[in-house]
């Protein structure tokens with residue numbers, strides 16, 4: 673007789689799963705080169721480690737292992753794409769070795785980064801987006817650990833989208849602290865985001881801004897419809913992931929603070945079969961696309977909304993303007 677109880681067996685199984693999952697993560701870590709993948713994976717592994725101190729469920733471990741496998745597939749796909757690109761460049765007569773040497777030199781002496789920085793700043797100066805966007809991270813206390821993790825990922829998407837946008841906008845994460853900030857700090861290069869007009873502060877934009885008439889809180893619960901941007905206005909997006917648990921939290925906050933609200937003109941252009949509450953990064957991306965395509969909401973919405981939302985274009989109706 674082994675004398676092993678059900679609890680012992682379960683504990684063993686759990687431990688095995690965790691070890692297997694971490695083994696995959698370790699192999700992946702060794703092979704990773706892509707900065708973003710490195711940081712994303714570090715955040716996830718970290719989250720499992722931290723959870724482990726508290727309580728890790730079998731499902732969490734399985735999900736983590738699945739995520740790590742997905743990262744590996746993505747990495748292989750990226751490597752393949754890179755090989756194809758190099759083959760095409762070689763076929764076009766480019767000296768790839770010399771180009772790589774030049775890039776490496778630039779990376780070492782900082783001139784490559786400085787040049788890219790200069791170019792980006794030029795694009796930012798010329799950008800048609802003169803308004804500002806704030807991601808209001810005031811809701812951490814109401815979110816679960818995994819929701820906070822998702823929020824950090826969404827903020828990272830916002831940064832990446834703004835960085836490559838045709839018309840980048842000045843972005844600030846306000847009231848950013850605690851676990852959300854910790855997650856972001858794990859991302860390689862986070863301390864450089866301010867070079868791409870992406871800032872953060874632990875201060876509250878609503879409390880610290882003296883002219884409340886300049887603030888517009890974007891929320892799906894508003895009666896008003898956003899039709900265009902005004903240069904001197906600050907548009908606030910709720911930095912919140914709540915899986916539809918926390919009803920009306922952003923509109924309540926905006927109304928309590930006495931600031932204007934507006935929602936995206938979704939009803940004017942689309943029928944969404946799965947609700948109109950969008951993620952913070954989708955809202956942000958829609959705003960960028962609108963600026964990029966010269967003010968076409970329908971196109972911006974259709975470009976960004978995921979297939980999951982089953983967006984169907986409809987005819988325009990009357991709007992309440994803001």
Ligand SMILES: C[S@@+](CC[C@H](N)C(=O)[O-])C[C@H]1O[C@@H](n2cnc3c(N)ncnc32)[C@H](O)[C@@H]1O
Pocket residue numbers: 889890891892893908909910911912913914915916917918919920921922923934935936938948949950951952955
């Ligand atoms: C996941 S939603 C948060 C939903 C949350 N229950 C609330 O009360 O706002 C994240 C943020 O995206 C923005 N958002 C989502 N859908 C929107 C819409 N249809 N129009 C404008 N902003 C929207 C809001 O700023 C919102 O706080």
